[in-house]
Amino acid sequence: MSGMWGNKLQISIFGESHGEAVGVTVCGLPAGLVIDDGFIKSELLRRAGGHDKFSTTRLEADEYRFVSGVFGGRASGSPICCVIPNTNTRSTDYDKIKNTVRPSHADFAAHVKYGGFNDYRGGGHFSGRVTAALVIAGALAKLYLKEKGVTVDGRVVTEDLDEKILAAKARLDSVGGVVEVVANGLPAGIGNPFFDSVESVLAHLLFSIPGVKGIEFGAGFALADMTGSEANDPFAVEDGRVVTKTNNSGGVNGGITNGMPVVVRAAFRPTPSIALSQQTVDIAAMENVTYAIHGRHDPCIARRAVVVAESAVAIGLAELY
């Protein structure tokens, strides 16, 4: 429960924002899989901030190290543990907020759950920092899927996001966004009815990503306003293969892939850390207080989260495939 996931491809994550390291252990990848370091580095770089005017100025080096499971540049078949040491942390930024729970952050819920023993610095285990570990696992899953001819690609689909980000940044505010991930190359027949439907498995992982508050497949919520004759995807034979003329189902029928691209969208809430003054509570004094969050924060997590969402999808598909 909580830090481990999966049956065939198992992952176990660990780490806190201001602890020694974050990391992940991955079991179930086939022995012999080539561990492409260049690819893993490039995936981590897509997640890292500090590279342009749209993101935080906190520069994360994201040096990682496989401490097990890789032998001669390939998966050995044993659990692969990867550690990403934390650097460039400024714990003093967070000491004063110990009792001032940040709105829409996990501070309050975690304080109650863990009886005040949780590492509150920088959100601790709830920090987006931990998603670097997901990206490692996702990169490994992508390498596995690639061998099977499956690609997983994402992008932000929120309109005018760049302008919104710059405007929000100027106002000391933040904005949300929607990330769409498309998996191509999956054959029909992957997934299950009921508890391990493709949608269930991918949503389970995507909702694990901090900040995700909605998930939809294919036409998603728009389907609620359609009629059956509009929504249904007609089957047709094309080049000797069964395809659908539209893809409102997002490539999944009855929890199982139908051979069309799997299309999923994740709604990311705006970064809850904003420098604007907010109303909250000092839970030690049990008093209402006003609070403005300082520190280096992204005005929008959706953009950096593209690779994280892809990683969740890749992990889920590797589990099912």
Next chain:
Amino acid sequence: MSGMWGNKLQISIFGESHGEAVGVTVCGLPAGLVIDDGFIKSELLRRAGGHDKFSTTRLEADEYRFVSGVFGGRASGSPICCVIPNTNTRSTDYDKIKNTVRPSHADFAAHVKYGGFNDYRGGGHFSGRVTAALVIAGALAKLYLKEKGVTVDGRVVTEDLDEKILAAKARLDSVGGVVEVVANGLPAGIGNPFFDSVESVLAHLLFSIPGVKGIEFGAGFALADMTGSEANDPFAVEDGRVVTKTNNSGGVNGGITNGMPVVVRAAFRPTPSIALSQQTVDIAAMENVTYAIHGRHDPCIARRAVVVAESAVAIGLAELY
């Protein structure tokens, strides 16, 4: 994988639309829990069709029988198996569609996955009929949650649904809808970061329900268009208790309940079975064909699915609590 779910509250479903029975086994409920038959019956009745002009004319008796785990009207602590015999099935309705895969149904995906050995009659295990078993498990979960002061209530939130249904019915078409479920009475501190976040667990179960294509918590997809200052839920002390002034987070921060109502919405696609003519494929002949689905089908599954969505939420919360 597939038919079983859960760690603390475990469920195992079985059954096909036109087989002998559907049913469910539930493990993990506390011994001594009073099994309120009247409540279970009323929940099944909410799911059953045939009761008004908005739903199918197929009348489902939904007589159920506990074959184990109930002793003297209470949970005995052993696995509770409940069987709901199928009655009133007309298998001949479905024989002709064996090779004509219905658009946006599981027929094609299941045929590929199971190599043609699946029970295709009435959708087999993919039929909405199997959700009667989920409702039994959900009713048991609700009885458990009720003892802890937690209620789970749902409703359709799609605008003008009644008129849309009647209009669609007249056109031999169908419509979708959105179901909202609210859980009240949960304390702060339930759930986990990452893989067993409240959102992950509830979405996993909700996406198991046939026809669900989107899930959102709190303000959900609308959060993507908000700024942080709009989206953040300010904390405040009220009656000596920490509350939030708004509930855009849907009662969950960092995967953990914050003590506010848990609010989740599920988008249901329109019933894919429509009597209008559709384009599809005969997979034996690998030929394009035109096909109109006859039989007794609901013009809208969202309404009957309210209690199914509540059941999924109740099962998930019972697992976490």
Next chain:
Amino acid sequence: MSGMWGNKLQISIFGESHGEAVGVTVCGLPAGLVIDDGFIKSELLRRAGGHDKFSTTRLEADEYRFVSGVFGGRASGSPICCVIPNTNTRSTDYDKIKNTVRPSHADFAAHVKYGGFNDYRGGGHFSGRVTAALVIAGALAKLYLKEKGVTVDGRVVTEDLDEKILAAKARLDSVGGVVEVVANGLPAGIGNPFFDSVESVLAHLLFSIPGVKGIEFGAGFALADMTGSEANDPFAVEDGRVVTKTNNSGGVNGGITNGMPVVVRAAFRPTPSIALSQQTVDIAAMENVTYAIHGRHDPCIARRAVVVAESAVAIGLAELY
């Protein structure tokens, strides 16, 4: 927890000795597997009592019924639920023992665990009766393994068991026994290091059988008294294949099959139900009492348990293979 098991081949058991039925749901068998009813019946018959002078006079009909997952005589790919109705139960035999906990039975432990709400009649869910459900699952697993060329055969290896049974029966006493199960035809490479070693998985299932108190692989406990030079199994090339000259390891090295027969033995305790007078406690009065168990009981469960132990092994190997 408790009534469900497995990842790839999942089973969920239910039922009590004097309830309506016992049964099992099995997920994960390949669609198309021929469900050989004659074989299943013969397996159940091996477990059933009443057939000779060595076992109980309680005749169990063991009529079973697949209520789902079988279509046209084959596995459909959906969960297979099998129900075995209870017949020939005499609940009045057990009413008086409600508070008189039987020595080395689960009565006391279950009473504490379930707060007195458990179905105490005939041991309820703890009854050997429930192993009929395991035999169904085991028979299905054997059918699956047979297609892969794997056989699972067991026998009692306790010396002079027949004489011991007849002598014990005459004294109103009971005896234990050791069952050995051998799996032939497994290739090298099945199983895992650590938590899913072949030994771990098989022992987990075998220790689920009521009455099993010891498990050993290959030379087992005798290995503790051997030297390495005696215990080690020399490898050799034979007919172009790597074999071992001895099989003290029971076909498993490092948790993984080495291609030799997997050999496991299970020690069954004597039937705890004996007609001799015993000292025990009335847990309602909290008083020491003397008690003799009446009713129809086997003087030795080991013999009937052979097919149950085979079933556990077959389920475990099907999970791993």
Next chain:
Amino acid sequence: MSGMWGNKLQISIFGESHGEAVGVTVCGLPAGLVIDDGFIKSELLRRAGGHDKFSTTRLEADEYRFVSGVFGGRASGSPICCVIPNTNTRSTDYDKIKNTVRPSHADFAAHVKYGGFNDYRGGGHFSGRVTAALVIAGALAKLYLKEKGVTVDGRVVTEDLDEKILAAKARLDSVGGVVEVVANGLPAGIGNPFFDSVESVLAHLLFSIPGVKGIEFGAGFALADMTGSEANDPFAVEDGRVVTKTNNSGGVNGGITNGMPVVVRAAFRPTPSIALSQQTVDIAAMENVTYAIHGRHDPCIARRAVVVAESAVAIGLAELY
């Protein structure tokens, strides 16, 4: 599968004998649990070799480092990851055995399973070295159990083990042994019937330890030769509490604790690495060869394994309790 285990107390191990490190991630320990470093160190020291004439001369420093989940000396509630760097490894010792599979080692089975991509140096992930990670997890579990008044203590019960070890060492041979572990302080009512019986859970973990080939509870295999009247443990009231006069059941009835000490014994095979000449196979050449294993090896693993067996028992009981 394989490297991860558990539902409530989850562990994930990683590492190879000659890689950078071994380690473990533990989820599910209560936040606030004091992490007693002195105790953990002393447990690792019990496992480490090189301290007396009975064990290997390879000195293992076993310096460990918590990289997550510990905050202010206590469990924070997040996953606890502990890394134990490998030092003092001599990889050249093992290069020549790449294709010479050592009898009763995992070399051959692992080679087949992993297609030759496994890290063969020093047994890789199959090395007893990895049990250091189990000891860390076990020490944490013991700290948790101690707060509940439960102790877990083990010892070697093999007769004349010291003399046997010295004799075997002189002959360049090795010996096996039996370890008994006793858990005191468990209340009645812990554990489950069938798949999560106390015996199933503890045996699953104990059989994960390299070299374990047999497990028995209470009188174990001796029960097979007893009569029911000898084997049954009479209940009695003592000091207002129900106890048993004997403990042939090893504290477990029907898979559930009965309040008496839980007693389990594990049979360890002799160390398979011996300096005597052995017959084996060169799997590259597919030729029979003669081979003597050099390097620093324990003549008996049972003694050092006492703390490992205790750890497995403690982890299992923490999961169940």
